Amino acid sequence: MADGERASNKQIIFKDYITGFPKESDMILTTATINLKVPQGSNAILVKNLYLSCDPYMRVRMKKFEGSYIEPFKPSSPINGLGVARVLDSGHPNFKKGDLVWGRTGWEEYSIITAPETVFKIHHTDVPLSYYTGILGMPGMTAYVGFHEICSPKKGEYVFISAASGAVGQLVGQFAKLLGCYVVGSAGTKEKVDLLKNKFGFDEAFNYKEEQDWDAALKRYFPDGIDIYFENVGGKMLDAVLLNMRLRGRIAVCGMISQYNFD
Numbered sequence: 001m002a003d004g005e006r007a008s009n010k011q012i013i014f015k016d017y018i019t020g021f022p023k024e025s026d027m028i029l030t031t032a033t034i035n036l037k038v039p040q041g042s043n044a045i046l047v048k049n050l051y052l053s054c055d056p057y058m059r060v061r062m063k064k065f066e067g068s069y070i071e072p073f074k075p076s077s078p079i080n081g082l083g084v085a086r087v088l089d090s091g092h093p094n095f096k097k098g099d100l101v102w103g104r105t106g107w108e109e110y111s112i113i114t115a116p117e118t119v120f121k122i123h124h125t126d127v128p129l130s131y132y133t134g135i136l137g138m139p140g141m142t143a144y145v146g147f148h149e150i151c152s153p154k155k156g157e158y159v160f161i162s163a164a165s166g167a168v169g170q171l172v173g174q175f176a177k178l179l180g181c182y183v184v185g186s187a188g189t190k191e192k193v194d195l196l197k198n199k200f201g202f203d204e205a206f207n208y209k210e211e212q213d214w215d216a217a218l219k220r221y222f223p224d225g226i227d228i229y230f231e232n233v234g235g236k237m238l239d240a241v242l243l244n245m246r247l248r249g250r251i252a253v254c255g256m257i258s259q260y261n262f263d
Contacts, residue, residue, distance in 0.1 A: 009034040011108035014073040017064045021261050026062070027079065034110050038091040044114045045095050047085035049105055053133035055081065055167070056232075059260040079107040084122070084132045092116045100125065102132035134167060143171035146252040151228045155180035158222055160241065162208075163232035165192040168254060170200050172230045177201045181228075184221045186237070214240035225249070234259050 013028040038044050058081055061073045073079055087099040088110070095101070095116060103119030105111045113119060122132060134140060146168070147153060159176045161169045164185025173196065176183045184204045185196045196205035204221050211217040218226070218240055225246035231238060234256025245251070 005036045006033050007036055007110065008032075009108055009110050011078045011106070014062070014075060014077060014079050016075045017072070018062050022059060022062060032108075034112075036088060036110070038089045038112070042091040042114070043116065044091055044112050045087050045101075045116050045119075046089040047087055047101065047105060047111050047113060047119075049083050049085045049109060049111060051084040051130050051133050052105070052107055053082040053137070053167075055138070056255055056257050056260070059257075078111075080104055081107065082133060082138050084129045085111065085119075095121065100129065102137055135171060139167035140171060142254060143168045143175060146230060146254050147172045147175050147228075150252040151230070151250045153179055153181060153228055157181050157227035158224065158246070159183045159228045159230070160218065160222065160226045161185045161230040161232070162237050162241075163187070163255070163257060164196055164202065164205065166232060169230065169232055170196070173200055173202050176228075177203075186233075208237065215243050218244045228252075230254060231256070233257055 009032045011030055011032055013030055015026055015028060018026050036046060038046050061070065064072055082103065083105045084100065084102045085105050087095050087097055087101060090096055100122040101119040102122055105113060153159070153176065159181045161172050161183070163169050164173055165187040169185060173183050173185055183202050185202050186206055186208045187193050187196060188207065188209055190207060193205045193207050196202040206217055206221070208214065214237060222244055226241060226244050227246050227249050229241050229245065229249070229251045231251055231253045232255045235258035237258065
């Protein structure tokens, strides 16, 4: 690759901070150009993005805030998130051309990553690379730590997972079944409910949109109460769950998607 070679670079630009539900018009598809060499003396890496992950936490980053573990998106700049990429050029001693990495990158064809410590080198390529945006990436680590480390599950316990067909929830359910727990999940469509029961092995699942009384629904599936609740929704679902928790029950608060569009 010649010094100074430039290439077109499609990007998804975040227009400005938003209120309410995100719309397609809050983002712009544009094409810029990029130099395909890392600046002289920089420890940055230049990558070609292969897979990008769209995750619920990204909605929170679409509004202005301070004091969080992660910063808001920058208006008029490319959206960034987690993804899988191939290194094209490197000024960092730990990365070389051809390396595969996963971590934080831009929603664009090519990215200059100025903080290489935010990406991890992929050593195992005998699985699909897209797995590093799922079970081998952030969703997998979130599910494993949230369930095994935070909830300290035991065989035979009763586990409820909200938003259970999502990237994290579906993994938590499978981890729980492997441990020998009774597992119920909630989701928002018949297709998702069928997926939970027929593919992911949940004992039961229900469509929360078809339930008039979530407290009654939970009592139907958990007559003896809930030992572990993996929380992804918040709001009225959390209110209903709290009425059904057993003594010494544990709740892992992973997300509260029902609240993300409120100001």
